[in-house]
Structure formats: C-alpha cells, structure tokens
Amino acid sequence: MAALALVPVGLGVLLRHPPLVLVGALGVAFAAYARGDAAPDLDVTIERDLSDPTPDPGDEVTVTLRIRNEGDGVLPDLRAVDGVPPALATDDPARLGTALRPGRTATFSYRVTAIRGAHEWDPVHVLARNPSGSRERDARIDAEGATTLRCAPELEATASLPLRGLTTVYSGRVPTDVGGAGIEFHSTREYRHGDPAKRVNWARYARTGELSTLEFREERAATVVVCIDAREEAYLAPDPESPNAVERSVEAAAQAVPALLDSGDRVGVAAFAPGDCRLDPGVGDGHAARARELLATHPSLAPTPSDERFLPTTWVRRFRRWLPADAQVLFCTPLPDDYAATVARRLDAYGHAVTVISPDPTADDTPGHRLAGIERANRVSRLRSAGIRVIDWGEESLATELERADARWSR
Template identity: 35%
Template sequence: MTTRETTQRNVGVSAALVAGGAGIVTGTPAVFMVAAVALVYAAYQAAIGDPEPTLTVERHIEPTDPLPGSEVTVTVTLTNDGETTLPDVRVLDGVPERLEVVEGSPRFGTHLEAGASESVTYTVEARRGDHAFTDMAVVCRNLTGTVEFAEQVAVETTVSCSADVNTVSLSGKTLAQSGRVPTDAGGNGLAFYAIREHQSADPMSRVDWNRLAKTNELATVEFKETRAATVVALVDSRHAVASEANAPTAVQFCAYAAQQVGSALLDMDNRVGAAVYDSCETLQPSANRAQEQRLEGFLGDVAGGSTDGSSSSRNPWLFDTDTRAPRMRSPTEMADEYGIADGGDAVATLDRSIPSESQIVFCTPLLDDRAAEAAKRFAAYGHAVTVVSPDMTTGDSPGCTVERIDRTARLDDLRGTVRVVDWTPAEPLAKALIRATERWA
C-alpha cells in the first residue's frame, strides 16, 4: 500500500506550542490548559502508531453468464487479516464501464475488527458481451485521520453475457436413434420411468434386486429414453420489411432465429434442415458436422436475397428494405412469382418435400392470416409445430397499432394448436425461448 500523511499529522504538537507560548506571554492559566490538551492529543497520536493494514478482498458475481437485460448481483467481501482494528476502510469497486448499477452502490465505507469480515452487495444490469471488472480502490485511515493507506487491488472478475440459444424444447416426436429429447418411452436412460415384469432377454444390470430380495419376484427397471428428432427450420421470406428505415427486416430476424435454433438443435445431436415459405426451397435434414455450415449458408442466402425488391408486404406502415417507401403487392403477383396456385399450396408442397417425421420451427412475423393458417395446416399434417414470431409491430403509428392487435389475435388463436414463442427482437431470443418453455411446462 502507498502511505500518505494528512495535514492533521502534527496538529497536536503545533496547537500545544502555540497555546503554551500564548499562555506564558499572557499569563493566562486557561490558555495554558489548552496547551496541555493539545499535548495529550499529540501523545495519543504517537501511542497508537500507524500499523499498515492487512486486507483480503474478494468479489463474487451471480450469475456468471447472465442473459442480456437480466440483473447480476455483485458481492464484495473485505477481511481484516491483521491484529489491529481498522477504524476507517473505504472501497470503490471497479464496475465495467458498460454495466449500469441499478441497485445499491459500488462505493462503501466500514470499520473492521481484527479477523472480522464485512460484505456489501449491489446489482448491475447485464449487457451483451464480455465485461471485465477493473481494480478495486481501497483506502484505510487511522483513528485520527492523520495517516492514509491506499491501494489498487486487482480481483479478476468477468461477466460473460451471451444471447446465443443453448437449448430448444421439442415435442416427444422423435427418431429411433439416441439423442437428448426426453420421450414417454421406457428403455435405456438416466431418469426412472417404470418397473415391468422381467423378460429373459433383459440385461441383468436392469433387474430390480431390491424387489427380488423382498418378494422373490424378478422385475426389470426401465428408464426414460432420450432420442434424437428431425427438425426443419422454416423461414417466412415474404415480408422484407422493417419497422423503421435502416433497421433489420422481418426476413432477417426470421433467418437469424432459424439459424440460432438450428445450431442449438444440431448441438443436441438432432437432424436439422431448413426450408423457405413460400418459395418451397429446402435444405434436407442432416446431423453431420458440415450441416451447420450448410444451414448458415442457406439461411444467409434467404436473409440476403430478401432485399432485392422481390418480396412483399400488405402493411403500408412498414418500409420496403430496398426503396425505404411503403409498398404492397397482391397475392396474384406472389402466386405468379412462385408458381403456386392462389398462393395456397406452399404447405402441401413443403409437406411432400420434408420427412414425414419432421418437427417444424416456423419463423414468421405473423403479419397476415396465411402464416397462421400455414402453421395450423402443418400441425394437421402431423408435424409438431413451434412458431417463433419476431414482433415487428412495436411502433407508435396508428397502422402499427392496428396490426399489433391483429397479430396478438393470431398468436392467441395459434396457442390452442401449436407452441408459440412471441419474441420482441429488442430482447435476446434465448430469453424468449426460456419464457415460452416455462409457459408450456
């Protein structure tokens, strides 16, 4: 620690000399008594000494890997490892510049008895990225405030805030191969499922020996199996529009959601593919190592190709990504462009193009009834459907308000048939998925 003497260091001796001299010159006993008090103060300063403090400083954060926008609790703990009391300890924690303190304060003061500890807690709001705390400033003063010890203490602490999707909840419709999707079938696994009558082909490792010892009856323990699933990430590419000029479009948000979900499902050992609604382009499902690159390239073409002016919207309050002006196209134009009669057979075409056992993650802004009806039709064809819908209706215009009401009605209607993730792009997709999964449970 660095040591600094304050201006009060020799105040006792100085006061004694001045008061003593004035008392002698004037012959006033009262003034002379002031000199005696000052001498006692100076003697006390010399008696207590200025031992250098010995401190242990710790910082803990919870959680260490929060989602953007969530709160992180920071706890700073000081321990006096010395043999003397520290009457005045002041600390300023090194909060990362981009993290805002929302509760409590990183600045505090306390006193510490020998061997005692003191903790303080404050809360910061997490933001996307890695945020390293800087050195903590610690200042200790003696009882009279005449000597100050200061040090910059380095406590390595980093908040890693990621918005990546790590897990996606799927339905129990799975393949025969093993994976990580829980099923309602008994077999090999980790979680207990049921006990059934023993069969000669059952392995001895699954015999319920406790039951045998009690009843002399053979029984077999079954565990809940986890299997892999086939999933198609379906992107609604019909609305190359944004809620404001120069903002990401609905197609880009949908392609981003499909890529995040697809990568997470591939990491969970599932077979993942992709498709475009309603041009009916498909990337067949696969689980090999190269599939993630193929998925990224396929969805990148969808997001990049949506800005050529060939997409449409019936919503005049949204902006076309190419002209930045309100623009609409008729269903007839859409049908002619994609060769789909009345624009209504895309679901049937896609159903024939993808495996029958596929689950579908439909990424759509739900800006029209066709998207909602498509989700219902896929469910009617036997696919387990999850709708991930980026909300493009967050503006304040009258048209946006009307469309927001219509979109909310579509969401409510779909919730009775399929799983729905209502995602506001201002928040992380992972957070919206977690909230939706809790609601499904």
C-alpha cells in the same frame, strides 16, 4: 457556321468598318473552338478492392476504386459512380469527379455496412466531358478485382430449443412415453433373459425373490425443419433503422440449427418464399456448413423481397410432400397476415408438431401501426388456443425468450 462567320469579315473589309470585322473574327474563333472541342475518348480501366470480402454482419468494409486513363488525351472532366449493391448501406458518396492525364490513376474510397447475403456490384458508370461541357461520352465499365461481398451469419447456439414429443427412432434428448434405456423412471416389467444387470430391480428381488426390470423414459432424437417466412409480406420492421423480420427470422434460424445439431437432432431448412430453398434434414459439421451457406446466400432469403411470382397454396402442397413424416416444424414468421397462421395450423393438423418463433415487427407510433399490432397479437392468441406453441420475440434476445417459453411450457 464558319462560312457564315466569314460574311461579316468580308463586309467589314469592303466597308472599312473594324467592328464588323471583329464580330466576324469572333464568330470564326467560336466555330473553330466548337469544331475542335469533340467528346473525349473514354479509354479507362477500373480496379475495385474490398478490405474484407467475407465480413461478419454489421462489419464496415472499405471499398477502393482505382481508375486509370489508358488513352492518349487528357480527360478534363471525368466522373464515376460505383454500382453499389442496393442492400448495402453507405454513408460515404460512392462517386468521383476529377481531371485525369494520360497514364495517371485516380483513387477514391467509401465504406459499406455488411449485411447477410451475397452482394454483387454493378458496373461502374463513367462519364467524360469536353472542357466546355458541350459534348460527353458515358459507359458502364466492369471493374477488375472484387465484385462480390459474401456475408454469412455465424451459426451460434445461444439456448436450448424446447421441442415437442414427435421423435425419430434414434436416441436423443426429447423425452417420450416409451419405456427403455434412459434417466427418468417410467415403469417395471418382468425380467427377460439378457436384460442388463444394472436395470434389474434388486430391491424387489430382495423382498420377494422375484426378478423384474426397471424401465426408464426413453429420450429420442427429433427431426426438425426450420422454415423461414420470406414472402414480401414478411419484410416488415418497426422503423427504417431496425432489421426487418426476415433478417430476424434468419438470425433465429442461425441460432436454432446449431442448438438442434448439438443435441443430436436431424435438422433441415426451408423458406416459405419464391424459389426452391430447401436443405434436407441431416447431421454433422458438413451439414452445418451447408445450412450456413444457404442462410447466407440463397436468393429466397435475400435482404430485399423477391420479384418472383409466389403461389402459397402450391408451396404448401410441395412442402408437405417433401417434409419427412416424423418431422417437427420450427416456423419463423412475423405473422404478418392470416395466411401465415393458417400454414402453421395446417401443418400441425397434418401431424407435424409446429412451434412458431415470431419476431415482432410492429410499432405503436401511429393508429395504423397500433392496429397492425393488435391484429398480430390476435393471431398469436388464436395459435396458442389451437395448441400451437408460439414464442413472441420482442426486443429482448432470443435466448431470453426461449428460456421464458421453456419455463412456461414446463409447468
């Protein structure tokens, strides 16, 4: 290009035509500029800092990025876009545009709203252009420092969970039809040697002279598995600003687990979803901590649907083999389709007392949404007709819905 630009210069000199010489000189200058204006070397380091790497759900976290030019040349046009996890909402732009001299650092910050789960940042996309913008280099660079935000739901029992009569041999709080030690009177029987004196029917002995023993209704512990419907079909919400039904189901589980453990029940957790998400029933503070970690970080309960293939019939078969014979099931599902109701009925038919907590994700703003609400209401009605308890969880707190359901079932 420079050689071609010299042709009009030579002709202009020979012909003594200054404008032709000027045109050639401009061509030579432009060719020299383009040749010398190469893409800049992209030699930068990046640090990322989170104001709180383990926030509570709903907390705002400030993310700060520092980009340092480690090269010898100026970066006249440097642009960077942080790899924000898709589940984290941010109102601030997670990007920077600046010029950066050698050895200098540029800093920018943005805020994200924490949501349950383990969220990992992708590498930072960095692009550098020459002054004319004709050449550029780009790269994806891993940031040093914090790359993961962990947000775990707080296990907080807000209300007692009404359980059905399937129990274990251990003492607890579920009334049974078995006579023995307890509070509520059950029956009387003949006195046996070794019976506690406090259970002898002394009133009858005073009347008849015969010894008999009072039997009370035993209260035993239950084994409960909290199962969360986290299939793609369950990620429903009445509007874009509301939490989806899977998030609400995890919230219900986070309240159910400590309530059951505090009552002396053995508690397990599972997900009706792709992947192997199970926690064997257990008790104690260590078990509660494991349940909290599973609810917070297991991929099967991610804030967004899984891309893995899911075979529901295979899942039900494996779940039945894993489920203890004396276990009740607390099934948290929005009942998005008939198959969810079928799973509840099938488990109940196999001898596992099923209670459904169903967060309502429906809306009534369009005919299609109203139809979906009617179909879901029909599923709730059919389950109740089959003898399965359903807590239809609307806009009120779960504690309020549980108290209302307990009063209804106690009549």
